[in-house]
Amino acid sequence: METGPGDGARALLRILRDLPGEVGVEEPLAPHTTFRIGGKAFALYRPTTSDALGEAVVRARAHGFPWLILGGGSKLLVPDRGFPGLVLSTAALRSWHEEEGILRVGAGVSLARVARRGAWKLAGIPGTVGGAVAMNAGTRYGAIADQLEWVQALLPTGRLHTFSLDECGFSYRDSVFRRLRLPVVAVGVRLQPVQDLSPLLAERARTQPQLPSAGCVFRNPSAGRSAGWMIDQCGLKGMRIGDAVVSERHANFICNLGRARAAEVLELVDEVQDRVARRFGVWLRLELEVVGE
Numbered sequence: 001m002e003t004g005p006g007d008g009a010r011a012l013l014r015i016l017r018d019l020p021g022e023v024g025v026e027e028p029l030a031p032h033t034t035f036r037i038g039g040k041a042f043a044l045y046r047p048t049t050s051d052a053l054g055e056a057v058v059r060a061r062a063h064g065f066p067w068l069i070l071g072g073g074s075k076l077l078v079p080d081r082g083f084p085g086l087v088l089s090t091a092a093l094r095s096w097h098e099e100e101g102i103l104r105v106g107a108g109v110s111l112a113r114v115a116r117r118g119a120w121k122l123a124g125i126p127g128t129v130g131g132a133v134a135m136n137a138g139t140r141y142g143a144i145a146d147q148l149e150w151v152q153a154l155l156p157t158g159r160l161h162t163f164s165l166d167e168c169g170f171s172y173r174d175s176v177f178r179r180l181r182l183p184v185v186a187v188g189v190r191l192q193p194v195q196d197l198s199p200l201l202a203e204r205a206r207t208q209p210q211l212p213s214a215g216c217v218f219r220n221p222s223a224g225r226s227a228g229w230m231i232d233q234c235g236l237k238g239m240r241i242g243d244a245v246v247s248e249r250h251a252n253f254i255c256n257l258g259r260a261r262a263a264e265v266l267e268l269v270d271e272v273q274d275r276v277a278r279r280f281g282v283w284l285r286l287e288l289e290v291v292g293e
């Protein structure tokens with residue numbers, strides 16, 4: 001039997017009514033993530049301006065709804081029960097302006113496009129510019145923080161602030177935007193000469209799985225061997241729970257073989273942490289972001 005939206009979704013529709021942009025009610029989140037896993041959100045809103053994004057956050061807070069910024073969904077695991085709140089997608093924030101070697105882009109622009117234009121060190125990282133800034137995404141050649149001039153983000157009051165690099169609090173796969181949940185709306189990227197990215201992309205295709213995933217699951221410990229090396233040494237490549245599997249190609253990836261549930265991924269995460277702790281005395285910390293935690 002068809003049922004209408006629940007109370008939470010209807011309340012969110014009411015508070016977003018006069019803001020510009022699309023609202024999806026009880027929207028399945030799996031298609032918005034590279035893992036292709038997870039339940040529905042009460043609502044998914046795609047603001048078309050940064051003001052509308054700020055206002056939606058202020059209203060969600062005022063009405064006591066949990067909220068979450070969604071970029072490309074390439075670092076996220078959405079629980080099977082979904083997210084009982086408002087997901088704010090940056091997909092419509094796609095401004096692009098270039099002047100004197102500085103590219104000023106909206107948070108929803110794909111990182112791949114920026115990499116092609118002049119940020120070769122970031123080649124092959126999926127997702128959006130905003131997500132990359134929040135995560136300080138990078139490769140072994142460098143991180144996005146190395147190439148930024150400034151970051152524009154919303155303060156908890158809904159006011160825009162332009163952060164200098166010193167204010168961004170960047171560290172390994174982390175930033176003030178992620179820690180304090182400040183929505184990034186635009187960034188200034190210092191362009192480097194355009195390069196042929198095909199060798200870098202080919203190397204990634206060779207060393208990373210092609211199945212749905214959310215990239216590296218665990219953070220590399222600050223000293224010593226990488227998380228992937230330790231997982232491999234424990235013989236865990238190919239370990240499977242339901243449709244969640246530790247990749248044969250890269251041990252720090254968990255892949256979705258088709259119908260994996262978030263609960264299966266998390267069970268596999270526990271098992272890997274446990275085995276690595278017993279063998280190496282190291283507790284691997286999650287790099288994967290579990291929505292709602």
Ligand SMILES: Cc1cc2nc3c(=O)[nH]c(=O)nc-3n(C[C@H](O)[C@H](O)[C@H](O)COP(=O)(O)OP(=O)(O)OC[C@H]3O[C@@H](n4cnc5c(N)ncnc54)[C@H](O)[C@@H]3O)c2cc1C
Nearest residue numbers: 071072073074075127128130131132134137138183184215
């Ligand atoms: C196959 C594969 C390979 C990958 N390789 C790499 C790699 O080499 N290096 C690397 O660093 N990562 C890698 N990743 C992980 C991921 O792509 C990056 O972390 C990416 O930068 C996340 O961007 P996103 O837009 O998808 O963010 P999302 O997954 O949508 O969000 C990630 C986090 O950032 C927050 N966020 C998103 N947008 C904003 C915003 N505008 N303002 C504030 N917060 C925001 C979210 O709330 C969430 O906390 C890989 C992932 C996959 C699937």
